[in-house]
Amino acid sequence: TQLLEQSPQFLSIQEGENLTVYCNSSSVFSSLQWYRQEPGEGPVLLVTVVTGGEVKKLKRLTFQFGDARKDSSLHITAAQPGDTGLYLCAGVYGGATNKLIFGTGTLLAVQP
């Protein structure tokens, strides 16, 4: 059972455009992570959010955790070709099992 749904599934945009990726669930997570994965590499952790309503910024990336800790969004401003990759949200479910639930993934392509 997939607990984290991401949208959109695929996104192809031009350099300089803005975009938002959504990560939704019916379950509450004790923490939620965003990862980016480039082809042929492992996922790389971008951010962790833990508090409902929390907003974190990482250069041109803005991450938000929903008030109820069930959903999150990633907004990229002025996308660049280097932002291309598979974006994955992931949450620790239950808090005690070391089991990370991954979202369905969003494949982003930024054209120069």
Place this chain on the structure above:
Amino acid sequence: DTEVTQTPKHLVMGMTNKKSLKCEQHMGHRAMYWYKQKAKKPPELMFVYSYEKLSINESVPSRFSPECPNSSLLNLHLHALQPEDSALYLCASSQVGGRDSGEQFFGPGTRLTVL
């Protein structure tokens, strides 16, 4: 050192072969993971080791056999695999438990092809 290393980077094997994937980390993490990933899909959890003991097996077929010789090393022994087992196999490590367990450090993966 915040690196997780995996060897080999690429592996091609026949269905009758026996091979092993290796993973190493020196971050002092006591949780280590094996994931399987198909192209453009999220990683699928296979096994979790916590304090060198197997804590989660996600109903993985017995042709995959994990081993954690010590706190820094994780192996995945492969035997009698099927072509559908071809995938990227990722190793990861983290602190144990709670929110910290979500902050996982991944290796670059082993690209496995089963002929």
